[in-house]
C-alpha cells in the first residue's frame with residue numbers, strides 16, 4: 001500500500017498516475033475537499049478562482065493529463081489580443097510592457113538607456129561563484145538597476161509574490177543563470193535555449209496559446225481527477241506524525257477527534273513544508289529543521305465586480321503589476337473578463353486583485369472592509385475605475401506561496417539526502433521543483449511513475 005499525503009494538485013496528479021497503473025494507494029487530505037490552492041466558485045453570475053487563475057500548458061505532463069482525462073473539448077482559451085497586453089505601474093502611472101523593439105524604444109517603462117543595458121548584456125563578465133546569488137543581485141549585475149526595478153520586481157511579484165532581494169536566482173529562474181553559465185550571456189543563452197525548445201518534438205506538441213481554463217474554472221480539473229480516484233480518498237484526515245518501523249511507515253492521522261494509524265510500504269508526501277517538517281521530526285531531524293526554514297508568504301485574493309460604465313481604463317488587457325516602490329495596496333490585478341469573457345455578466349467586469357506577499361506581510365490581520373476600501377481608492381487614483389466596486393469574495397491564504405530563497409541549496413541537499421536514506425519515501429509539492437500548477441503536475445507525475 002502507498003500513502004499519498006495531501007490532496008492538492010500535486011497529490012492528485014500522483015494519485016492519478018498510481019490509479020492508472022492499478023496500484024494500491026490511499027490519499028489522505030486534512031480538509032473536507034480536494035484541490036488545495038485550486039478552488040473555483042461562481043457568485044452572482046461571475047466565475048471566480050480563489051487561487052491560480054492563469055495555468056499554462058507548458059510541459060508535456062500537464063498536456064497529457066488533460067488529454068488522458070479527455071478534457072480538451074472543455075478547454076477555454078483566452079482572448080488573443082487581451083492576453084498579449086500587460087501593464088506595470090510606474091510612478092503612479094499605468095505603462096504598457098513593450099512587446100517589440102520599436103515599442104520598447106518609445107516606452108516610458110524602458111527608455112534608451114535601458115535598451116542599451118539590454119543589448120550590452122552579452123559583453124558583461126560572467127560571474128562564476130559557488131555562493132548562491134539573489135535574483136536581485138543577478139538581474140542588476142546583468143541588466144542594470146532599471147530593468148531590475150521596472151521589470152524584474154513586478155514580474156516576480158506576479159508569480160511568487162516574493163522579494164527578489166531574498167529569492168535565489170538558481171531556484172526560481174534557473175534558466176537565466178544557466179544561460180549565463182553555459183553561453184556567457186543571458187540574452188545569447190536564452191536565444192539558444194528558445195531555439196532548441198522550438199526544435200524539441202515534445203515542445204512542438206504543446207499548444208501555441210498556453211493559458212487555459214474551463215467553463216466552471218480550474219476546479220473542473222480537480223473534479224475530473226477526483227472522479228477517477230475517489231474510492232481511494234480519505235478526507236478530513238490530518239497527518240500528525242509519520243513513524244518508521246521495521247521497514248514500514250506508520251501514518252498517524254487525526255480524523256474528527258480520533259487518532260488513527262495506517263501502516264504502508266511507501267509514502268508520497270505533497271504536504272506543505274511546515275506540515276511535513278512537523279510530522280517527520282522523529283524520522284529525520286535535519287530535514288525537519290531545513291523544511292521549517294521555508295518561508296511562505298501570505299496571499300489575499302479579492303474578486304471585484306465593476307459596472308462597465310464605471311471603468312475608465314478600457315484597453316484590452318491581461319493584467320497590471322506593481323513595482324516594489326509603488327504606493328499601491330496590491331501586487332497585481334487581473335482583468336479576468338477581458339481575457340476570459342465568460343467569467344462576468346455582459347454589463348459588468350471581473351477584476352481579481354492579489355494582495356499580500358512580501359510587501360504586505362501583515363495583511364491577514366487587516367479587516368476585509370479596509371483592504372477593499374484601500375484597493376478601490378487605489379484603482380480610482382490610477383484611473384482604472386471611476387467609482388467603488390462591489391466585493392464578490394475575499395480569500396485569505398495564510399501560507400500562500402513558498403519562497404525559494406537564498407539558502408535553498410541546503411534545503412534541497414537535505415531533501416536529496418533524505419531520499420537516499422528513505423528509499424520508499426518521496427517528497428513532492430510546490431516547495432520542491434516549482435510553484436506553478438504545471439510544475440506541480442509534472443513533478444508529481446514523474447515521481448509517481450518511479451513507484452510504478
Ligand SMILES: Cc1cc2nc3c(=O)[nH]c(=O)nc-3n(C[C@H](O)[C@H](O)[C@H](O)COP(=O)(O)OP(=O)(O)OC[C@H]3O[C@@H](n4cnc5c(N)ncnc54)[C@H](O)[C@@H]3O)c2cc1C
Pocket residue numbers: 005006007008009010011028029030031034035036037038050051052053054055056237238239240270271272275299300301354397400401428429430431434435436437438440
Ligand atoms: C493566490 C494564489 C495564486 C496563484 N496563482 C497561480 C497561477 O496563476 N498559476 C499557477 O500556475 N500557479 C499559481 N499559484 C500556485 C499554485 O496554485 C500552487 O503552487 C499549487 O496549486 C500547489 O499545489 P500543491 O498540491 O503542491 O499544494 P497545495 O495546493 O497547498 O495542497 C496541499 C494539500 O495538503 C493538505 N494538507 C496540509 N496539511 C495537511 C496535513 N497535516 N494532513 C493532510 N493534508 C494536509 C492541504 O489541505 C492541501 O489540500 C497560485 C497560488 C496562490 C496561493
